[in-house]
Amino acid sequence: MIRRERFTFEFSSSQRLIKALFTFGSSQGDSGVKLFLDGNAHEDPYKSFDALLALDPANTFNIEHAVSGDWERLNAWQKDQKDWCFGHIAYDFKNAEENLQSQNPDFIGFPEAQFFVPSRLLLVRQNTLTGLYLQDKAQDWIQDLQQIQKLYQDLLPQELKHKDRGSSNDDGFGRNSGIELKGRWSEKQYSEKFEQIQKHIQRGDIYETNFCQEFYRENIPLDPVSLFEKLNAFSKAPFSAFYQVNHCFALCASPERYLTKKGKALISQPIKGTLKRLSDPEKDQIAVDDFVQNPKERRENIMITDLVRNDLSRVAARDSVCVKELCALKSYAHVHQLVTTVTAELKEGLDPVEALRTTFPMGSMTGVPKIRALQLMEDFEAHKRGLYSGTIGYFTPEGDFDFNVVIRTLLYNQKTQYLSLSVGGALTSSANAQDEYQECLLKAESLRTVLSRG
Numbered sequence: 001m002i003r004r005e006r007f008t009f010e011f012s013s014s015q016r017l018i019k020a021l022f023t024f025g026s027s028q029g030d031s032g033v034k035l036f037l038d039g040n041a042h043e044d045p046y047k048s049f050d051a052l053l054a055l056d057p058a059n060t061f062n063i064e065h066a067v068s069g070d071w072e073r074l075n076a077w078q079k080d081q082k083d084w085c086f087g088h089i090a091y092d093f094k095n096a097e098e099n100l101q102s103q104n105p106d107f108i109g110f111p112e113a114q115f116f117v118p119s120r121l122l123l124v125r126q127n128t129l130t131g132l133y134l135q136d137k138a139q140d141w142i143q144d145l146q147q148i149q150k151l152y153q154d155l156l157p158q159e160l161k162h163k164d165r166g167s168s169n170d171d172g173f174g175r176n177s178g179i180e181l182k183g184r185w186s187e188k189q190y191s192e193k194f195e196q197i198q199k200h201i202q203r204g205d206i207y208e209t210n211f212c213q214e215f216y217r218e219n220i221p222l223d224p225v226s227l228f229e230k231l232n233a234f235s236k237a238p239f240s241a242f243y244q245v246n247h248c249f250a251l252c253a254s255p256e257r258y259l260t261k262k263g264k265a266l267i268s269q270p271i272k273g274t275l276k277r278l279s280d281p282e283k284d285q286i287a288v289d290d291f292v293q294n295p296k297e298r299r300e301n302i303m304i305t306d307l308v309r310n311d312l313s314r315v316a317a318r319d320s321v322c323v324k325e326l327c328a329l330k331s332y333a334h335v336h337q338l339v340t341t342v343t344a345e346l347k348e349g350l351d352p353v354e355a356l357r358t359t360f361p362m363g364s365m366t367g368v369p370k371i372r373a374l375q376l377m378e379d380f381e382a383h384k385r386g387l388y389s390g391t392i393g394y395f396t397p398e399g400d401f402d403f404n405v406v407i408r409t410l411l412y413n414q415k416t417q418y419l420s421l422s423v424g425g426a427l428t429s430s431a432n433a434q435d436e437y438q439e440c441l442l443k444a445e446s447l448r449t450v451l452s453r454g
Contacts, residue, residue: 002083002397004121005138007131009145011152014127015041018051020151021122021129022242024144025053026225032246033057033116035086035392042238046260046267048402051124054086054394057116058134061087066096066112074113075353083397084132087115088243088250088406091389094361098371106384107216107418108411110248115395120144178452179222181215181421181444184382190440191433193380200376201429208303209367209376211436212424214383215444220419224249224412231410231450236333239404241392247415250387253446255332256339256405258362258391261352263400266316266344268308270364271405272301272426273338276442277331288336292329297338300426301327305340307363307370315358316344334446352399362405365389365424387411388422410447421447 011017018038025036037052061077063070070093078085090112092102120140121132129148131141185193190213200206228242228251235253243250257269275291278284291297305323313321325341346355367373388411393403411420423440425431 004132007141009129011127016152016155018124019155020148021053023151024148028055031056034244036242038240039238040236049123049125053122054118056119058119059117061115062111063113064111066093070096071357075351078353078395081117083117084121085115085117085395088392089113089390090387091361091385102384104384106386108386108413108420110387114245180452181217184214187437190437194433197427206373207368208426208428209373210365210424211427212381212422215421217419219417221417234450235446243392249412251410253408254404258403258405260402261400264345266346266355268342269339270304270308271337271339272304273297275336277334296430298327300428301338301340303368304363307368308342311359312344315347315350315355317347320345352401
């Protein structure tokens with residue numbers, strides 16, 4: 001195992017510390033690769049930290065376009081590192097496992113997989129900042145800590161509250177006018193594709209599928225750092241991430257965990273079912289009571305739960321797959337969701353990457369049966385999903401890992417100035433086009449609100 005120097009420092013406020021850490025990270029390095037993760041103080045029995053910043057790659061793994069054998073290459077690289085590894089697996093890395101192709105245009109350009117070993121790693125647990133630095137970078141700790149302390153002191157409590165509300169004078173673009181995204185399809189075009197997909201469901205080709213569409217703008221100069229600060233303060237999502245790979249940025253406000261490994265335990269938490277939160281508590285509670293018992297919402301969730309159970313069973317010890325919570329209500333800043341927790345025990349002798357390989361892409365972003373749903377969505381969708389529907393996360397030196405689902409995410413190519421927001425929804429035989437289109441708009445609402453603020 002690679003030796004890292006460990007440093008710690010106590011602060012009085014974890015909220016201020018996390019904001020100072022992000023500001024520090026956004027000013028660091030010319031390597032072009034960095035990752036900031038923020039749990040936004042959500043209760044999570046499986047999390048290992050409150051926030052994290054990984055900087056300065058000492059070693060990298062990169063796959064631009066996935067081909068057969070790339071899962072084995074990722075597995076060999078991860079095993080060889082014996083260290084913290086951070087990065088992503090894009091949706092189209094599915095092509096490395098199954099006989100699939102992705103011919104739709106890619107407007108962003110993230111590699112289909114990339115991981116890096118950071119020279120400098122900073123973690124926040126409660127009020128404690130921990131630095132884990134490679135030995136040749138250990139001398140940087142004092143200077144880094146001093147910069148973080150200054151940013152922390154400059155961020156007074158009243159300024160912190162102002163940041164959380166979001167400024168009305170700056171929309172993240174360095175000017176006062178808001179930005180509206182354009183839909184790649186009209187509602188009529190979406191409905192036409194919806195009806196074609198329904199014919200496949202009625203024939204029994206598939207029973208459920210996640211059908212995605214894109215909202216976008218071209219030639220938009222923006223500051224990803226400022227925009228993520230506003231998005232994160234507005235959404236407060238439990239699996240938020242600011243991720244940069246050269247000129248490509250992911251500003252992620254995901255509420256969903258894909259898969260985590262803790263020792264031998266595997267935990268997946270698929271989401272299916274979305275309800276807008278209402279400002280009136282009584283009306284909101286009435287809507288919630290109906291939502292949690294809604295047959296359509298539960299049916300969609302249970303179908304994907306069965307898919308996740310099946311995927312996990314291929315890498316699980318015998319009789320270890322268990323649904324710990326089914327269709328549990330989870331409430332976030334602007335929506336309620338139905339979240340199921342499926343657990344298993346990794347079969348003896350299997351490598352951590354094998355659990356990802358067997359379950360990827362995650363059930364909530366695919367369909368039943370999975371491979372046929374993947375094939376059909378390539379035909380009906382108009383853009384390459386890329387990092388959307390993929391995952392961002394990390395491996396620990398011990399071989400544990402935690403990965404999110406890249407949804408509720410703005411993807412931005414700073415070189416071409418192309419901004420993309422993809423959203424999707426589960427289609428079953430009981431779905432109707434108007435409701436599904438409106439659910440897509442609801443899922444995009446918080447991100448579009450941040451973008452459109454003047």
